[in-house]
Amino acid sequence: MLKGIIFDLDGVITDTAEYHYVAWKEMGKKIGIDFDRDFNENLKGISRMDSLERILEYGGKANDYSREEKEELAYEKNEQYKKLIKQITPANILPGIKQLLEDCQQKEIRLALASASKNGPVIVERLELTEQFEVIVDPATLENGKPDPEIFLKAAELLGLSSEECIGIEDAEAGIESINRARMFSVGVGSADSMKEANYFVKDTNELNLKKILKKFENQ
Numbered sequence: 001m002l003k004g005i006i007f008d009l010d011g012v013i014t015d016t017a018e019y020h021y022v023a024w025k026e027m028g029k030k031i032g033i034d035f036d037r038d039f040n041e042n043l044k045g046i047s048r049m050d051s052l053e054r055i056l057e058y059g060g061k062a063n064d065y066s067r068e069e070k071e072e073l074a075y076e077k078n079e080q081y082k083k084l085i086k087q088i089t090p091a092n093i094l095p096g097i098k099q100l101l102e103d104c105q106q107k108e109i110r111l112a113l114a115s116a117s118k119n120g121p122v123i124v125e126r127l128e129l130t131e132q133f134e135v136i137v138d139p140a141t142l143e144n145g146k147p148d149p150e151i152f153l154k155a156a157e158l159l160g161l162s163s164e165e166c167i168g169i170e171d172a173e174a175g176i177e178s179i180n181r182a183r184m185f186s187v188g189v190g191s192a193d194s195m196k197e198a199n200y201f202v203k204d205t206n207e208l209n210l211k212k213i214l215k216k217f218e219n220q
């Protein structure tokens with residue numbers, strides 16, 4: 001029986017995936033590395049430092065920076081990102097999400113947030129959704145980022161639920177892998193190609209309907 005839904009934040013609850021892209025792209029420009037949305041798919045769900053490493057590698061500059069310089073680059077990206085997220089209001093909750101959260105509440109399905117972002121709590125606060133989540137996993141307490149299953153397992157543990165009682169919702173390939181490896185039912189939001197490993201996927205958040213999700217979960 002489904003007892004808990006564990007949500008990713010960026011790209012599922014709000015469109016901050018776009019802000020991460022914009023901020024990384026700007027940082028990339030400064031150091032002469034350009035990348036497109038296709039490459040950006042590889043950064044979704046990945047921690048700040050791991051994202052930077054992937055960008056440097058992509059640009060053939062993996063060995064060009066010291067640890068301190070890399071920390072400075074990641075810091076600058078985050079400052080830019082923080083500027084972008086200042087404009088977030090509840091109006092930026094993606095279509096269908098409010099209804100889904102309300103439907104979960106009505107069915108007494110418990111909610112947790114499993115975001116790799118250290119900015120997660122601030123964003124949830126700006127969206128005025130903090131109350132809705134019983135558990136918000138602090139990514140700073142984890143050993144391994146997505147695609148490791150740790151963050152979803154931790155969310156379930158904090159809810160006091162087993163993996164079989166939970167569903168995870170993600171927009172990142174790394175996130176779907178993380179859910180699958182936690183042996184939970186995975187729901188993806190995105191293209192058929194990027195969500196090919198998900199147990200069930202929709203193209204857009206407004207297609208995330210609790211009844212449909214429950215049906216797929218029960219028939220798995």
Ligand code: BG6
Nearest residue numbers: 010044045046048116117118119
């Ligand atoms: C994830 C995003 O949710 O959080 C990634 O999908 C991001 O793109 C990661 O790199 C870490 O975010 P932050 O806010 O701690 O830099």
Ligand code: MG
Nearest residue numbers: 008010011171
């Ligand atoms: Mg995401």
